[in-house]
Every structure is written in structure tokens, then in C-alpha cells.
Amino acid sequence: xxxxxxxxxxxxxxxxxxxxxxxxxxxxxxxxxxxxxxxxxxxxxxxxxxxxxxxxxxxxxxxxxxxxxxxxxxxxxxxxxxxxxxx
Numbered sequence: 001x002x003x004x005x006x007x008x009x010x011x012x013x014x015x016x017x018x019x020x021x022x023x024x025x026x027x028x029x030x031x032x033x034x035x036x037x038x039x040x041x042x043x044x045x046x047x048x049x050x051x052x053x054x055x056x057x058x059x060x061x062x063x064x065x066x067x068x069x070x071x072x073x074x075x076x077x078x079x080x081x082x083x084x085x086x087x
Contacts, residue, residue, distance in 0.1 A: 001023060002019075002021065002022045002023065003022065003023045003024075003025060003034075003039070004019070004022045004023070004024045004025065005024075005025050005026075005027050005029060005032060006024070006026065006027075007026065007027065007028045007029070008026075009026060012024045012026055028053075029044075029051065029053075029056075029057040029060060029061075030051075030053040030056030030057045030059070030060055031056070031060065032060045032063075032064055034064050035064070036063050036064060037064065037065070037066040038064050039064045039065055040065075040066070041065075042061050042064065042065055044057075044061075
């Protein structure tokens with residue numbers, strides 16, 4: 001199952017028709033409505049630099065990812081970024 005998260009209703013309305021197979025959820029990335037360890041992978045496509053609460057988003061990313069989750073490349077949440085999540 002794929003899940004997309006965005007705080008902006010307008011962005012979700014644009015995304016939904018382009019990818020109807022994704023479960024789109026309106027939420028703040030720094031307070032995600034998901035259980036801990038509930039995702040295998042997390043990516044932040046071309047948006048991380050726009051976020052005001054980068055540290056909060058990173059904390060949430062590592063909360064919803066199990067420790068065995070794979071690291072991701074640029075603009076993705078990776079194991080190297082875990083230390084920033086404690087900010």
C-alpha cells in the first residue's frame with residue numbers, strides 16, 4: 001500500500017487524480033497520524049527544503065519507520081539524517 005501525506009488540501013487535490021492508487025492523507029509531516037514502525041520506506045520528494053519543522057518531520061519519519069527500514073538517497077530520509085531527528 002502506498003500512502004501520500006501533505007498538509008495542503010490543494011496539493012492533495014492535484015495529486016489524487018494523478019495517482020488514484022495512492023491513499024492520500026491530509027496531515028502535517030511533523031505529526032503523522034500513523035502507528036510507530038508502520039512503514040517500510042519513506043521519501044520526501046522535492047519538499048524537505050520547504051518544510052519549516054524539519055526536525056519534527058525527521059522525528060516522525062524515524063518513528064514510523066522500523067530500524068530495519070532502508071536508507072534513501074537525496075531528499076529521502078536516510079540513516080545519516082537520524083541524528084538530526086533529535087534536535
